[in-house]
Amino acid sequence: MVAIETKYWMEFVWYVIMFGTVYYYLKKVERNEKLPELRTIPATLAIEEGVGRALEMGKPVHYSLGSDGAPIMSSSVGTTIAALAVLKYTTRLSAKYGTRMIMHLPSQGEAIPMIEGVIREGYIEAGKPDAFQRGDMHYYGYLTAAFSPGVYTSFVREGVGLFMHAGSVITYEFPILEAAKINNAIVIGGTPRWTATYIFAMACDHMFIGEELLAAGAALSENKYLTSSIVSEEIWKYIAVLLLVGGLVLQFMGIPFKSLAGL
Amino acid sequence: MALAKLGKIDYRFIYAFMTIITFIPLIYPIGIPTTVGDNVKNYVNKIETYPAGSVALTSFSGYITMLPDVEPIYVATYKLLFARGFKVLILLTDVDAPIVITQVLNKAGVDWSKEGIDFVIFPYMSMDEAAHVVFTDNIRSYFINDWKLRSLDNATNLPLMQEIYDYTDFDLVVGSTGHVSRYNVWCGIDIVAWGTGTGLLPFVGPFYDPINGPIYGYVGGASQGGELEIATGYLGDGIKTNDAKNLGIITLCIIIIIGNLSMLGEKEGGKE
Amino acid sequence: MALTIQDTMFLFIQMFMVACVWSYLYKTDNIFARGAAQIVISISTVHYFLNNLNRVYLQVLIPIMDGTRLINIIPVLAGVLFYTRLWKGKGWIASYSYSLSLGIGMGSLFTTYVSTNLLNPINRAITQVTGATTPFDQASALLAFIGTLCALSYWLFTVELKGPTRYILVFGRLFLMSSIGILYAQDVVWAQSLFIGAADKFLKFFRMVLLGAVA
Amino acid sequence: MASRNFIRRDLPLILVALTAFPILLNRFVTDDLLKNYWTTLGSWTSYISMIAWGLGVIYLFNGEYHALQMNKDKGIVPYLMFGILVGFSLLLVGMSILYADWTTMQLGIRHESYVWWYNGFYGAQSQAFYGLMFLYLMSASYRMLRFRNLEASILLLSGVIYTLRNTPIFNLYFPWMMPLGEWINNIGYTGGYNAALICMAFGSLLVGCRQLLGRERTAVEVTA
Numbered sequence: 001m002v003a004i005e006t007k008y009w010m011e012f013v014w015y016v017i018m019f020g021t022v023y024y025y026l027k028k029v030e031r032n033e034k035l036p037e038l039r040t041i042p043a044t045l046a047i048e049e050g051v052g053r054a055l056e057m058g059k060p061v062h063y064s065l066g067s068d069g070a071p072i073m074s075s076s077v078g079t080t081i082a083a084l085a086v087l088k089y090t091t092r093l094s095a096k097y098g099t100r101m102i103m104h105l106p107s108q109g110e111a112i113p114m115i116e117g118v119i120r121e122g123y124i125e126a127g128k129p130d131a132f133q134r135g136d137m138h139y140y141g142y143l144t145a146a147f148s149p150g151v152y153t154s155f156v157r158e159g160v161g162l163f164m165h166a167g168s169v170i171t172y173e174f175p176i177l178e179a180a181k182i183n184n185a186i187v188i189g190g191t192p193r194w195t196a197t198y199i200f201a202m203a204c205d206h207m208f209i210g211e212e213l214l215a216a217g218a219a220l221s222e223n224k225y226l227t228s229s230i231v232s233e234e235i236w237k238y239i240a241v242l243l244l245v246g247g248l249v250l251q252f253m254g255i256p257f258k259s260l261a262g263l
Numbered sequence: 264m265a266l267a268k269l270g271k272i273d274y275r276f277i278y279a280f281m282t283i284i285t286f287i288p289l290i291y292p293i294g295i296p297t298t299v300g301d302n303v304k305n306y307v308n309k310i311e312t313y314p315a316g317s318v319a320l321t322s323f324s325g326y327i328t329m330l331p332d333v334e335p336i337y338v339a340t341y342k343l344l345f346a347r348g349f350k351v352l353i354l355l356t357d358v359d360a361p362i363v364i365t366q367v368l369n370k371a372g373v374d375w376s377k378e379g380i381d382f383v384i385f386p387y388m389s390m391d392e393a394a395h396v397v398f399t400d401n402i403r404s405y406f407i408n409d410w411k412l413r414s415l416d417n418a419t420n421l422p423l424m425q426e427i428y429d430y431t432d433f434d435l436v437v438g439s440t441g442h443v444s445r446y447n448v449w450c451g452i453d454i455v456a457w458g459t460g461t462g463l464l465p466f467v468g469p470f471y472d473p474i475n476g477p478i479y480g481y482v483g484g485a486s487q488g489g490e491l492e493i494a495t496g497y498l499g500d501g502i503k504t505n506d507a508k509n510l511g512i513i514t515l516c517i518i519i520i521i522g523n524l525s526m527l528g529e530k531e532g533g534k535e
Numbered sequence: 536m537a538l539t540i541q542d543t544m545f546l547f548i549q550m551f552m553v554a555c556v557w558s559y560l561y562k563t564d565n566i567f568a569r570g571a572a573q574i575v576i577s578i579s580t581v582h583y584f585l586n587n588l589n590r591v592y593l594q595v596l597i598p599i600m601d602g603t604r605l606i607n608i609i610p611v612l613a614g615v616l617f618y619t620r621l622w623k624g625k626g627w628i629a630s631y632s633y634s635l636s637l638g639i640g641m642g643s644l645f646t647t648y649v650s651t652n653l654l655n656p657i658n659r660a661i662t663q664v665t666g667a668t669t670p671f672d673q674a675s676a677l678l679a680f681i682g683t684l685c686a687l688s689y690w691l692f693t694v695e696l697k698g699p700t701r702y703i704l705v706f707g708r709l710f711l712m713s714s715i716g717i718l719y720a721q722d723v724v725w726a727q728s729l730f731i732g733a734a735d736k737f738l739k740f741f742r743m744v745l746l747g748a749v750a
Numbered sequence: 751m752a753s754r755n756f757i758r759r760d761l762p763l764i765l766v767a768l769t770a771f772p773i774l775l776n777r778f779v780t781d782d783l784l785k786n787y788w789t790t791l792g793s794w795t796s797y798i799s800m801i802a803w804g805l806g807v808i809y810l811f812n813g814e815y816h817a818l819q820m821n822k823d824k825g826i827v828p829y830l831m832f833g834i835l836v837g838f839s840l841l842l843v844g845m846s847i848l849y850a851d852w853t854t855m856q857l858g859i860r861h862e863s864y865v866w867w868y869n870g871f872y873g874a875q876s877q878a879f880y881g882l883m884f885l886y887l888m889s890a891s892y893r894m895l896r897f898r899n900l901e902a903s904i905l906l907l908s909g910v911i912y913t914l915r916n917t918p919i920f921n922l923y924f925p926w927m928m929p930l931g932e933w934i935n936n937i938g939y940t941g942g943y944n945a946a947l948i949c950m951a952f953g954s955l956l957v958g959c960r961q962l963l964g965r966e967r968t969a970v971e972v973t974a
Contacts, residue, residue, distance in 0.1 A: 003780040011649045012778055022959045036693040072633060073795040074391040075647040077640030078954030081961065085968045105809060110636055110802035112809060113620035113629035114969055120626070135816020139809035141579030142358055145328045145876030149556075149572035153831075156564045157821060171722050175879070178886040182274070183563065192953060194946040195466070198718040201905070202890040209711070210946045211690045214953030217968070218960075225965050233956045234693050240657065240948055241684060247661045248680065263658035274889040278560045281888055285734050297918040300928070327869070328876040331732020332725055358583050362865050388590055388796045392643050397792035400785075405793050407594065412854050464721045484725050489918070507731045508724065509919040515723065515888060519910065522892040545866065549874035556878035560885060566827060571875055573831050576810070577838035578872040582859065584807050585846045587800040589857045595797050610794040614801025621808065627758045630970055634762040636798060637961070637969060638769020639791050644958045645770070646777045652951035656944040663940065675937050682941030690949040707945070712901045714942030716908030717935055723887055723909075724916045730881035736874050 054161025065167030067147035070111035085217030091122025165189035266528025288506035306480030315348025325363035335488030335501030550740035682710035
């Protein structure tokens, strides 16, 4: 029996708003209309600086998405894709400067082909496809208990100039950030997982706070279609503020906003 | 200037100092008393409201690395559940869980001959969110058999499973980490939460309400394992390490104060 | 009760492994710590691999072979296609497999996030204010509500808050900092438990083997 | 060229959208077919990830072998490390086969000898590694938690007060610590957390929208 589920109508409205606004701004880009300027995310500037310093020190760039940092079959998939965009940018820079880049793979086996694909693309975009070496992609097994010692060993063995740690990171990974710091590396990182944000506040030189990482992926791509979508997302935020304030006022006026909206 | 020097302490001194401080109470227990928090009391109270024969799904992560943090909670909870006459389903959500669950149930004094009658253990499979939804919607479309490869439809070996098909047959979920929100969104079952401090505490806040639920009480790692042991009366390992925890945190405060004094010293030095 | 050789060995291995790990703290480049890391990586990878291998056979392949769930062929195929990555020039074939995976992920993302991460916090922020009973609670909840609104301004990318509006951002950031502080606090005590657990394993060898104490 | 682009770039993008849309529909339409689709895919996630895991093993040994080649001139240590890795892996595989129960086709990974090695080496060591986090948090706290400015002070105070609230002895001798800690948790934490959660949801959903509209091409290979 086919039946429409009406209790989730608010969610449906959000879907319409989201796809509608993104589509609207994509069309605007196609028509070459002017869009608002985006502010620079501070940590993105630091990446180039960090790669440059790694080159000066003669040490490699290390990149990690986290010990189980690349979920692609769960709801954190958005973070994975955004982090991969940052990875591609870092790879491009490393290839451009000729710095060796070591990738520490997350425990999800199914994400490995995708990560390798992104890195290969990065090298190709920089015009150095032959610089890619599969041996610089290291895998350490299940979760952080093996990941942290693996990354430590790599720091000690290969040296570390810049350590990028961005993705669906969990708090247990704090020791590797601190280890990179102890090994005199520049540490840049961030995660949209709010519960793990503090580890970056404690140990990073530059960090992406919360959603910044998700936006950075698009901002670094220099693709107008992607950056335009960030503008549409701003509209969602204003709607959320409206819902918050309006909902509270209506609730105080005795109108059962929450039950009407199915919250 | 002397204060400024405090900012240049070799980290290895801090590590050594902390390690010694931790060793002392482990060798010579001091016996600092413990109080039981409301969240732990609510956890025990909620479990005790159910009549004997109720079905509880326990989502058991049992990551071997986390054992010192959570083993006391697991053991005390299983003791409590079995003492209250619960029928317990055990969902293994971590690769180490098949090994750890045996240790934990042994420590909880479980009668293994009652497996299949009082409790059932599902085999371990790597589970994403979607898999959790499938499991709650229809257990048999996800698992064919239990962890000893006996078919779930086998009435002789697993009589308990003959009454249980999906989430409507669970009375209570004892869940951990992010699964909690999952069960709430999809099923709306009553939940009490257990787990490691870091895997549970940051997530549980938004859902915790001892009166309306969905999470009625929680025990999140660290010192709360000891609190649970006191609340349930099943004393074990949790309570033993409390002294070390207390002393460690006092040391942390001292370290932070030293750090701040050094900053003060640097400022003074700058003025000169 | 005297310890068996096996128990003594077990306690010694545990103590030795803990000591190897702690040797990192003294000097990062040392052979004990590196050896210990290799052991833990090897066990972690191989144990999980064996576990999965066994489970795939029992849960996925047997139902295909006895004809009860032939549809399992699709995920098996999808899983196997990932391995095309290893062949030069054929890596793109794997993109079909991860497209399927990404599709499932996208479905989870939309169905979960709109409800739990978007509508739920909005609901919670409103409920916290309307549900408060005492004047103090109401004032506090209102403060949190305003904090949420201000903190949202941190993630505006097209507007730069200048002049008096700057204080919205300043106030919002204070809430973010407080939130980060709490997260730190929740982890400190947790990490401490594990440290104590390891310290206990280290001491256990000396207590039980050298001093002959009973567990 | 056009067909190559279609097969390598467009078709995978279409596949993503085709897989995802019925799942979204399932949220709003109650239909057995849709539900079956979703539950079938749900169990596939486990199967796919279990099968794909073998890739990890290949990359592990490939990476370590590469490291050995790169560090060949550094004496015996790199060889020793590679030896330990291979030796231990073989040991576990050997034991799992030796203790396997061939009647039910279960590998011997729950056999007590296997568990002995597992617990002895992996259990103790991984706990010690996680425990290092506590010591590293000490050094980071010493370095970072300072009253530098208003923001840093708020971070420090929230952190320390809540830590003390979690510590039994402070609760006993300073009973006001518990309500104060809870207040900061309810007001400071929730205030910031709500905002962060909403924005994180928006960021992720935005990536999702772009992916489903075929604009997000990070994950597809065009040139390689």
